[in-house]
Amino acid sequence: MHRYRSHNCGELRATDVDADVRLSGWLHNRRDLGGILFIDLRDHYGLVQLVARPGTPANEALGSLTKETVVRIDGKVSARGADNVNPDLPTGEIEIEVSEVEVLGAADQIPFTINADDGVNEEKRLEYRFLDLRRERMHRNIMLRTAVISAIRHKMVALGFNEMATPILSATSPEGARDFLVPSRLHAGKFYALPQAPQQFKQLLMIAGFDRYFQIAPCFRDEDARADRSPGEFYQLDIEMSFVEQEDVFGPVEKLMTELFTEFGNGRTVTSPFPRIPFREAMLKYGSDKPDLRAELELVDVSDVFAGSGFKAFADKHVRALAVPDTADQPRKFFDQLGDFAVQQGAKGLAWVRVGEENALTGPIAKFLTEDDVKALVAALDLKPGHAVFFGAGAFDEVSKIMGAVRVEVAKRAGHFVEDEFRFCWIVDFPMFEKDEDTGKIEFSHNPFSMPQGGLEALETQDPLDILAWQYDIVCNGTELSSGAIRNHEPEVMYKAFALAGYDKETVEAEFGGMLRAFKFGAPPHGGIAPGVDRIVMLLADEPNIRETIAFPLNGNAQDLLMGAPSEVEEARLKELHLSLRKPQAK
Structure with a gap:
């Protein structure tokens, strides 16, 4: 034996x-x-x-x-x-x-129970993560992650993609977050950067002629934690394809996601095909560029109804309305609780009305609405008796944020939310540029290596804020899984795009010399995407926090409580790396 x-x-x-x-x-x-x-x-x-x-x-x-x-x-x-x-x-x-x-x-007395959830705090769980991983739920999550990654690899190969590795030590890149920097011992005063994503390398692989690439890629970003984002490092399914347009990228990714979420979704269905929703439409209808389509309600812009209105709270402001069928008979407590929820999202309150017989409106703001206001609202929202209508007024972005959250919450409370489904969508037609609110400067709003719609002509003739890019996100149940784009592969387009964002030609050549040099030797049209593996597993495991699907995550303060990272380095090592420390003064 x-x-x-x-x-x-x-x-x-x-x-x-x-x-x-x-x-x-x-x-x-x-x-x-x-x-x-x-x-x-x-x-x-x-x-x-x-x-x-x-x-x-x-x-x-x-x-x-x-x-x-x-x-x-x-x-x-x-x-x-x-x-x-x-x-x-x-x-x-x-x-x-x-x-x-x-x-x-032999085992010492354990600091928390393994065979039951005793409510131990996350810090203790991460300090003793090897014990936490013995729990049935955590063990199941990590094994789900293993199975999902294995399935991704098999499915990607079946779709004609080839797995390739890209460097971990590289140069800094403007991906939108802070780099983790690694000092060079051999080159005093210079630093490597850990990749925020293998962006340039996967494009270079396309220029090198490999056609279809994928990688389960480790990525590193020095950014704060969120429930759906782990600080420090994360993994993504990095994909790039040559000789493609936007829909050519969508096809295999949609097939992969449908199969993956059907196989590991524990009986939950996947709606397909995935709808394509322009960015501006998503912000208007859902108040978000990552809409949860399980909430079967939409926002409607009714600003025109109140333009010049005598109702000062709405007059000459951006006003968004949410009409909810079969809700008018809800008790006052229902409306008050939703008002409290809106305040938690940053609103001063939540205006609402009920629609009664012959479309008569009642509620806190009904007395402020003229007969013409009521007729216009009924037409704009296709109101019927039994509807309740919720309103948000103010600046566009503020109203979008608040009413986007209210839309989902109302849907859940009023029975217009679909459970046990994965509802995907593509968000398309993102703006190429945006204006920094503090400096007024034009900046890239998404990936700086994207192809503008209209190419060089659009960059030369249009207002930068009106230019759309061949950029897209894939969203599932209100969670953004990935951003992607058809890439800019033409040097002159790249120079012009970066010039609009404030980079002169010399800076572009200094920071992206390898990419530019490659573009000048025959670059194919190409595009890709990189869905987050951690977020995929989080959705499949039905976990609210991404750290519950990672074996050894950092905590919310980007610390490894088990291994004691980050840690101090002895003076001799700093000297070898040509570094000296300047710590912030204690307050």
Whole structure:
């Protein structure tokens, strides 16, 4: 018999009754019923129940060991009585009569329970992440991640893509976030940058003639944490294709996502084909460029209705309305709670009306609306008796943010939200440039390497803020999975685009010399995208926080509490790297 096990803890069944077995694993739980010990033994594959009778060496040994001790046991498989069968456990029809116990790894008193969720805080969980990962939910999430990545690789190869690796140590690039910098020992005063994305390298692979590339790529960005974004590092499915237009990129990605979310979605359906929604339309109808389409309500711009109105709260402001069917009979508490929710999003309040018989309006603001206002609203919103209407007024961006959140919340509370579905969409036609609110300067609004719609002519003849780019996002259930673009592959277009964003020709050549040089030697039209692996797994696992799907994440302050990173470096090492420290003064 093998030194440690003849079987794993998840594979024994009723057909194994009377077999002599050897198992190894962790003491998961223990129950003492009249001197008879029942122990759950756990390994990677599952749980099995052990029995140690009173007066036996096994009973004495197992009764004194702490939970999470690693043991090897020998014993015989026996059938459980009919009343003791556990239908929720694959091994629930049998148990192991233990004859011998060997301690393989003693365990100290554990800082939190493994076999139940005891509400321990995240900091403690991350400090003892190796224990946290023993929990069933966390173990399941990490194995889901493993299976998803394996499936991605197989599906991408089947779609005709080739997996290739790109450098980790590279040069800084304006991707929109801070770089992590690595000092060079051999080149004093110079730094490598960890890649925010393999953007330039994957484009260079297309120029080199490889046609279809993919990589499960590690990316590094020095940015703050969010529920759907891990600080420090993350992984993305990096994709690039040659001789393609926008729809050519959408095709394989849509097929991949449909198959992936169907296979691992635990019975949830995937709606397809994915709708294409222009950026400005998304902001107007949903208040967001990552709309949750499970909320089956849309916002409507009714600013014209109130232009020059005597109702000062709405007059000459941007006004967005949300009409909700079959909601007018909700109690006042329903409307008050939604008002409180809007305030939490930054609003001063939430105006609303009910639509009654003959489309008569009632509610807090009804008395301020003229007969013409009411007629215009009824026409603009196609109102019917039973509707309730919620309003937001102010600046466009502010109203979008608040009413976008209100749209989803109202849909959930009023029964217009679809559960158990993955609703994808493509957001297209992003602006190429935007204006910095503080400086007034023109900046890239998305990926600086994107092709403007209309090419060089658009850059030379249009207002920069009116130029659209061949840029797109893929969104699922209100979560942005990825941005992508058809790339700019023409040097003159690149020079002009960067010039509009404030980069002179010398700066462009200094920072992107490799890319420009490649463009001048025959570059094919190409494009790509890079869906976030962490976010994909987060959606599939139905987890609200991305750290629940990563084995060893940093905490919200970008610290590794288990390994103690970031850490200080001794003076000799700093000297070798030609560095000296200038720490901020204590306040």
